[in-house]
Amino acid sequence: AQSVAQPEDQVNVAEGNPLTVKCTYSVSGNPYLFWYVQYPNRGLQFLLKYITGDNLVKGSYGFEAEFNKSQTSFHLKKPSALVSDSALYFCAVSGTTSGTYKYIFGTGTRLKVLA
Amino acid sequence: GAGVSQSPSNKVTEKGKDVELRCDPISGHTALYWYRQSLGQGLEFLIYFQGNSAPDKSGLPSDRFSAERTGGSVSTLTIQRTQQEDSAVYLCASSAITRRDEQFFGPGTRLTVL
Secondary structure, X not given: OOEXXXXXXXXXXEOOOOXXXXXXXXXXXXXXXXXXXXXXXXXXXXXXXXXXXXXXXXXXXXXXXXXXXXXXXXXXEEOOOOHHHOEEEEEEEEOOOOOOOOOEEOOOEEEEEEO | OOOOEEEOOXXXXXXXXXXXXEEEOOXXXXXXXXXXXXXXXXXXXXXXXXXXXXXXXXXXXXXXXXXXEOOOOOEEEEEOOOOHHHOEEEEEEEEOOOOOOOOXXXXXXXXXXX
């Protein structure tokens, strides 16, 4: 069965420091991996995706993620955090089986950037 | 409109009542998804529509939940005989036909069952 794990419920980081939000996945075949961000009382906003190609994917708002097949990970990173990055982040996988393209989401990681 | 829209934004109902939630996908998007975001349970898939194909209903939690999509566009999620555990934010998303495309989410409908 496909699954996504976000091992940290919350990540705290000081403004200006680099941030990492972790995600690991389990899926048969080649995964399609996504990161979304959710601000309070808002829907999910797309940040970036990995389908194929370069393992380092660059996305919106200065975020990037590195696909690591051997470690089955897709960690979200940003070199310098902003207070405005504080939000709930979801990793998702869309698998290659079953014929449907529904997302399997992680449980979310709350990022808190401290001024 | 430019994005996925959902209505109502908030719905408060009494236990046992039926509710209907509406989703307007992005124009031209053939795929439409419903998800539920419950406190402490994260985001879970409910149902998926793709064009004229039979929907994937594998995520619907009980037979009280149903959804339809008329004319390949607007979708309605219906919950019959609501229970308190149905309280959640219901999110709709749409995407273009290929699975390589990201899903675009609406703002959600917050359902509270008293």
